[in-house]
Amino acid sequence: MFFTLFHTFNLFSIYAVWRRHLTVYRATWLSNFLPPMTEPIFYLFGFGLGLNPIIGKVIYLGHEIEYLKFIAPGMVGVAVLLQSFFEAAYGSFIRLQYQKTWQAILTTPIGYTNLFFGELCWAATKGIIAGCVTSFVIIISGFAALKDLLLFIPLIFISSFMFAALGLLVIGLINKIDEINLPVFLLVIPMSVMAGTYYPRSNLPDAIERIVSFLPLSALVDILRFNIAPHSNWCFELLEIIAWVILLTFLAWSSIHRKLFKKLLFFG
Amino acid sequence: MQLIAKNLHKKFKDFKAVDSFSFELNAGEVLGLLGPNGAGKTTIIGMLYGAVIPDAGEITLGEFNLLSGQASKAKQFMGVVTQENNLDPDLTVYQNLIVFSRFYGITGKKAEERVNYLLKLTNLIHKKDSNVEELSGGMKRKLILARSLVASPKFIFLDEPTTGLDPDARQDLWKLVNHLRNEGVSILLTTHYMDEAERLCDRIILLQNGKTIDAGSPSEMILKKIGKTVIEIYGVSQDQVQGVAEKYNLWWREFADGFLIALPDQINTLLEELKLLNATNIKERDANLEDVFLKLTGEKLN
Incomplete structure (x- = not known):
């Protein structure tokens, strides 16, 4: 079965699907590009500047650091999460359920697997763009160093795929667009607030901290803060991110297949 | 190919x-x-x-x-x-x-x-x-x-x-x-x-x-299932049409508010007989694929 999966992989097909999205994106780039880019930046300055006088400094892993410097890497994580997840969950869902773009593409030589990975790569691309723009803003603002990019860029890259896969898994599981609210308000929004983005997770009660630490965004923001103070578990967290990417991609791939063909891949 | x-x-x-x-x-x-x-x-x-x-x-x-x-x-x-x-x-x-x-x-x-x-x-x-x-x-x-x-x-x-x-x-x-x-x-x-x-x-x-x-x-x-010609007849009762059709062993069915009867070449008295029924309208026309469709899908459904 895995053999057939890789056998059907075709990079040009994946690119052709990705390129369709780029064509649309370029035609509407202003409305597409600006709001999502400015969102984490407003969070950074809105929360950061507003709360900075009250909080001043935070204690993170025993280090005392300026609040704005603390939340800056968190905002990179939030940007990646929101952009990849929402492109996959809303954008791909509309193309699948309403515009029937998936169904139209499936009449061509592009097979299901290549179409799926084209969608995944596009949603990840939007996360990568958002993560990079936010990184540049925090570097220019002096909340991170230029060398931090060496760490940020590979992390942004891999975690964009993780959250894109999460968004695609959501569309594989839901039938109506309203049902997107469930994962959005029960998982994505709480995760963006509680995963150690705006404050250290150690401020939370023990039991909650333990649960929240399992969320994919927690691992990401911890490693993004590597240059502030390396988390003792960073190695494990990196493996965790890779495991999430593989698991979520596989589940999304299988569940959307079931939705389109009424047949679950691998499970019969 | x-x-x-x-x-x-x-x-x-x-x-x-x-x-x-x-x-x-x-x-x-x-x-x-x-x-x-x-x-x-x-x-x-x-x-x-x-x-x-x-x-x-x-x-x-x-x-x-x-x-x-x-x-x-x-x-x-x-x-x-x-x-x-x-x-x-x-x-x-x-x-x-x-x-x-x-x-x-x-x-x-x-x-x-x-x-x-x-x-x-x-x-x-x-x-x-x-x-x-x-x-x-x-x-x-x-x-x-x-x-x-x-x-x-x-x-x-x-x-x-x-x-x-x-x-x-x-x-x-x-x-x-x-x-x-x-x-x-x-x-x-x-x-x-x-x-x-x-x-x-x-x-x-x-x-x-x-x-x-x-x-x-x-x-x-069309030729095999219906023949060359059909008659559309309006303003008559089902019993009347059925009577004539069964006499000659012809295919017939309801059609809109009238009836459809296949007209084989060899039966030249049929049209005369139908005219005697005082129909409001009788139309003789070439059989077409729609007649075949109605005949075959109708047969199977019954």
Whole structure:
């Protein structure tokens, strides 16, 4: 079965699907590009500047650091999460359920697997763009160093795929667009607030901290803060991110297949 | 190159959509798949391009086995016009075709030339930069047909290409189908319009409950199943019609608010006899494919 999966992989097909999205994106780039880019930046300055006088400094892993410097890497994580997840969950869902773009593409030589990975790569691309723009803003603002990019860029890259896969898994599981609210308000929004983005997770009660630490965004923001103070578990967290990417991609791939063909891949 | 489907089966829960269906589509042939709603036409076309996975059966296109990993290769030779309008509303008319060309691996100058040719062929060149939502129903169908032709396919599947179109737009599409036939393209067509099937198809398969109930060329089927002539009669009672029909052992059925009776050549007294019934209207006309459809699907339902 895995053999057939890789056998059907075709990079040009994946690119052709990705390129369709780029064509649309370029035609509407202003409305597409600006709001999502400015969102984490407003969070950074809105929360950061507003709360900075009250909080001043935070204690993170025993280090005392300026609040704005603390939340800056968190905002990179939030940007990646929101952009990849929402492109996959809303954008791909509309193309699948309403515009029937998936169904139209499936009449061509592009097979299901290549179409799926084209969608995944596009949603990840939007996360990568958002993560990079936010990184540049925090570097220019002096909340991170230029060398931090060496760490940020590979992390942004891999975690964009993780959250894109999460968004695609959501569309594989839901039938109506309203049902997107469930994962959005029960998982994505709480995760963006509680995963150690705006404050250290150690401020939370023990039991909650333990649960929240399992969320994919927690691992990401911890490693993004590597240059502030390396988390003792960073190695494990990196493996965790890779495991999430593989698991979520596989589940999304299988569940959307079931939705389109009424047949679950691998499970019969 | 030939498309061969053997023993296709598909069940949706307890409903048998396609039941042991086999057919061949030969090079340069226009084959019509006809049948009432729910007969399995769209499911069968879906199986051919991979949208529906059959429970059992075999489909080959030339050397390619469509159900065992060679579908992508086979689809290079296929164009599909789906029943629903799934044009890309995020793209212009021109972009729709360019983006689709890329899905077939056609890019750059080659794609541009082909797309411009197809837009001229379908009379859509003046709408090149329009959004697809601005097109009329007929233009949308023509654009979907143009889209299915980007890779110069040898096989085209048209799933109800003219449903909902006005007569002008319909014959516009017929012209394109005939143009493709003349170029040697093999065409599989489903339609609810019997006049359309009679006009376009070399051969017809009549489907009901996912099974073939009859097949042949339109003229053959009409002659074999109905004869040359039928009579439409209005303003008489069912008993009267039934009496006459049973006397001569003829096929008859209700038709709108009147009745339809097959009129064999050798019975010249029948018309006289019917005239004695004081009907409000009697019309003698050539038998057509719609009569065949009504006869065969009616028989099976009873």
